[in-house]
Amino acid sequence: MNLSISFKAEIVENTAITPDIFKLTLRPLDSFSEPLPGQFFMLSVSESHDPLLKRPFSIFNFKDRELQFLYRIRGRGTRLLSEKKQGQRISLTGPFGKSYPQPDKSTQEVWIVTGGLGIASLNFMINRLTGEGQRLKVLYGARTGPELRILEDIRVKEILIATEDGTEGFTGTVLDLFNSYSMNLQPSSLIYACGPQAVLSFIDQKAQERGIKAYLSLEERMACGFGVCLGCVIKTKEGYKRVCKEGPVFREGEVIW
Ligand SMILES: Cc1cc2nc3c(=O)[nH]c(=O)nc-3n(C[C@H](O)[C@H](O)[C@H](O)COP(=O)(O)OP(=O)(O)OC[C@H]3O[C@@H](n4cnc5c(N)ncnc54)[C@H](O)[C@@H]3O)c2cc1C
Ligand code: FES
Numbered sequence: 001m002n003l004s005i006s007f008k009a010e011i012v013e014n015t016a017i018t019p020d021i022f023k024l025t026l027r028p029l030d031s032f033s034e035p036l037p038g039q040f041f042m043l044s045v046s047e048s049h050d051p052l053l054k055r056p057f058s059i060f061n062f063k064d065r066e067l068q069f070l071y072r073i074r075g076r077g078t079r080l081l082s083e084k085k086q087g088q089r090i091s092l093t094g095p096f097g098k099s100y101p102q103p104d105k106s107t108q109e110v111w112i113v114t115g116g117l118g119i120a121s122l123n124f125m126i127n128r129l130t131g132e133g134q135r136l137k138v139l140y141g142a143r144t145g146p147e148l149r150i151l152e153d154i155r156v157k158e159i160l161i162a163t164e165d166g167t168e169g170f171t172g173t174v175l176d177l178f179n180s181y182s183m184n185l186q187p188s189s190l191i192y193a194c195g196p197q198a199v200l201s202f203i204d205q206k207a208q209e210r211g212i213k214a215y216l217s218l219e220e221r222m223a224c225g226f227g228v229c230l231g232c233v234i235k236t237k238e239g240y241k242r243v244c245k246e247g248p249v250f251r252e253g254e255v256i257w
Helices: 076-082 116-131 145-151 174-184 197-210
Strands: 006-018 021-028 040-043 055-058 061-063 066-072 089-096 109-115 136-142 159-163 189-194 213-217 233-236 239-242 249-251
Touching (some): 006 066, 006 145, 021 076, 021 145, 055 066, 066 076, 066 116, 109 174, 109 197, 116 136, 116 213, 136 174, 159 174, 174 197, 189 197, 197 213
Parallel strands (some): 109 136, 109 189, 136 159
Antiparallel strands (some): 006 021, 006 089, 021 066, 040 089, 213 249, 233 239
């Protein structure tokens, strides 16, 4: 079969979960490579050449050959995407980037640490690990209770929640939550994290201090998504790396923050 990196898909649903967070389900119309958890696609947000550049989105879920994304309206591109209707077609390229590595045999418990839209990158991995019977704890932070609606599709037994305004769960950020539970982390634990740089650098530092393995998924502005424009380079201990190609998932101790 000839698998294409660039293909078209039909919109099955594009629904608002909160006023600015949408769930988009696509049914690919051409052959494509099946994605792995942590990878992303570049989606065209307009039929015309304005805006010209496709936008990167993590794979929230991949099931029954349908691709699902979760996105927040940030600027013009995501606003245009939110206006697309069921039955319309969309072009996309991918999957791109390195996936989250699987836990090895010594891993006794996995911690997923994230907040806001970071769950978009991790949900596919959560589903895979849950299906494999892996012990899993999710630590999730939101600004306020109503934003927790984005967790309605997350199928996990143990989820600890923090809200910054204290409307639900622990009062504080996901880092406050992490700090108050981190004494339970063991050297045999493994952390997967996605979120803003401040969250990732903090988790990175704690993981290194405690000798715990961690996989951190970074976000950078991207123009091409497949390694040619060098728009997404970051500094690492092994020199500059492209988030779209060598990432977006990096090991603890790898990135220079
Ligand atoms: C690998 C990867 C996966 C992503 N996955 C998701 C996802 O699953 N769901 C989701 O909602 N978003 C995700 N994003 C972010 C998403 O791509 C941007 O929000 C989107 O491109 C914004 O497009 P726009 O035209 O609406 O905004 P623009 O008009 O381009 O920008 C609006 C504002 O957002 C800021 N911004 C735009 N892109 C980024 C970025 N990558 N990092 C930091 N700030 C940015 C700009 O600086 C500006 O302030 C991902 C980004 C990357 C790199
Ligand atoms: S986005 Fe072009 S090199 Fe990464």
